[in-house]
Amino acid sequence: MTMTLNVAATASGTTYRVGSEVGPLRQVILHRPGREMMRLTPSNKDDLLFDDVLWVSQAQWEHDRFAQVLRDRDIEVLYLEELLAETLENLSARRHVLDRVLDERIFGLGAIDALRNHADNLDGAALASVLIAGITKGELLEQIVEPDSVALGTMRTDDFVLAPLPNHLFTRDTSCWIYDGVAINSMRKVARMRETVNYEAIYRWHPRFADGGQHVWSTGSDEGAATVEGGDVLVIGNGAVLVGLSERTSPQGVERLAGRLFAEGSAEHVIALEMPKARAFMHLDTVMTMVDQGSFTKYAGLGMLPSLSIRPGRTPKELSVTRHPAEDMHGVIAGALGLADIRILTTPQDSHAAEREQWDDACNTLAVAPGVVVGYERNVATNTYLRSNGIEVLEVPGTELGRGRGGPRCMSCPTIREEI
Numbered sequence: 001m002t003m004t005l006n007v008a009a010t011a012s013g014t015t016y017r018v019g020s021e022v023g024p025l026r027q028v029i030l031h032r033p034g035r036e037m038m039r040l041t042p043s044n045k046d047d048l049l050f051d052d053v054l055w056v057s058q059a060q061w062e063h064d065r066f067a068q069v070l071r072d073r074d075i076e077v078l079y080l081e082e083l084l085a086e087t088l089e090n091l092s093a094r095r096h097v098l099d100r101v102l103d104e105r106i107f108g109l110g111a112i113d114a115l116r117n118h119a120d121n122l123d124g125a126a127l128a129s130v131l132i133a134g135i136t137k138g139e140l141l142e143q144i145v146e147p148d149s150v151a152l153g154t155m156r157t158d159d160f161v162l163a164p165l166p167n168h169l170f171t172r173d174t175s176c177w178i179y180d181g182v183a184i185n186s187m188r189k190v191a192r193m194r195e196t197v198n199y200e201a202i203y204r205w206h207p208r209f210a211d212g213g214q215h216v217w218s219t220g221s222d223e224g225a226a227t228v229e230g231g232d233v234l235v236i237g238n239g240a241v242l243v244g245l246s247e248r249t250s251p252q253g254v255e256r257l258a259g260r261l262f263a264e265g266s267a268e269h270v271i272a273l274e275m276p277k278a279r280a281f282m283h284l285d286t287v288m289t290m291v292d293q294g295s296f297t298k299y300a301g302l303g304m305l306p307s308l309s310i311r312p313g314r315t316p317k318e319l320s321v322t323r324h325p326a327e328d329m330h331g332v333i334a335g336a337l338g339l340a341d342i343r344i345l346t347t348p349q350d351s352h353a354a355e356r357e358q359w360d361d362a363c364n365t366l367a368v369a370p371g372v373v374v375g376y377e378r379n380v381a382t383n384t385y386l387r388s389n390g391i392e393v394l395e396v397p398g399t400e401l402g403r404g405r406g407g408p409r410c411m412s413c414p415t416i417r418e419e420i
């Protein structure tokens with residue numbers, strides 16, 4: 001099967017495109033853990049989707065090691081907070097974000113104008129920092145005179161007026177590039193919904209991406225219940241996309257995404273895998289990722305899953321959907337890739353060991369080139385097994401980073417991959 005190559009190029013000539021999971025990686029968005037992580041406590045960590053609090057300076061050290069491993073392979077690392085700070089210098093971008101974040105229904109009539117004035121007076125970097133790290137009542141009142149507000153008046157000094165966004169660490173989920181466009185995702189969990197607004201501003205107004213010609217497959221704040229998270233989206237190549245119908249990504253979200261990809265001719269086959277709806281399997285990439293052309297890591301406990309093949313229908317409004325039984329899972333993926341079979345790399349180990357390594361994101365590898373992946377060093381059995389199968393594993397530390405339940409793939413949003 002041949003597909004015409006749709007590309008997105010910026011005025012400066014940069015071509016943003018992610019045509020596969022494994023093509024040589026050239027540019028990636030990361031988020032270095034910062035002040036937002038200092039806000040995590042034993043009492044709020046569950047709501048904020050973390051399993052523990054982090055030793056923040058150690059997490060930063062680990063993250064710097066991760067970034068350096070990427071730079072050592074000539075991959076350009078863009079930092080989310082810098083992109084956001086630069087974006088917020090643009091007045092339209094600032095208005096977009098503040099109109100959505102500073103909602104009177106949340107902050108109340110009495111506080112909303114004071115908050116808006118305060119935010120409007122911050123420069124891009126300071127505003128980006130507040131949007132990511134949040135702000136407590138006490139911090140706010142060091143900077144503004146307390147307005148007459150029931151909402152603020154009934155808060156304690158250390159309560160968050162604006163909640164922190166510690167899951168910005170997982171840049172994969174909130175936006176993901178699929179062929180010649182980007183999906184800015186509608187997030188399933190309240191703790192992550194504001195992340196979307198930040199990316200909407202970046203992709204629309206940051207000079208790197210503005211007028212880039214890329215398609216925008218979705219603008220999350222308009223998608224409602226049609227949720228998609230990037231951890232569920234694998235751009236397997238050959239015009240195909242593998243999507244997990246998980247705890248996070250809804251059937252409606254997949255249908256919408258497929259319809260838009262097909263309308264532009266950017267993809268012609270979306271395979272939706274019906275996943276168990278459980279936190280341990282929250283995204284497809286926590287149990288399965290692509291490590292080479294036709295090769296995937298797979299968690300032993302996942303088993304075979306039923307799937308749906310979604311293809312363009314007779315009219316642009318229609319989809320053609322075929323359901324496949326669980327035993328066909330690998331065959332359906334192979335078929336989409338134009339291969340007779342795919343290679344599944346499941347580490348041989350007992351179910352306790354397998355469950356522990358899956359929890360520590362052993363399957364959540366980030367391919368930086370075909371057959372070359374970044375993985376957490378702690379997953380010794382999986383890394384050894386991958387190597388014995390010819391996969392090069394670049395190890396990074398993840399003792400602190402892993403506490404948010406994400407590995408190298410979750411913590412990276414590839415924006416440019418070379419074609420293979």
Ligand SMILES: NC(=[NH2+])NCCC[C@H](N)C(=O)O
Pocket residue numbers: 048049050167170172173192230231232282283285286404405406407409410
């Ligand atoms: N692509 C991924 N697996 N991302 C992991 C995200 C983890 C994050 N704490 C959440 O619950 O949303």
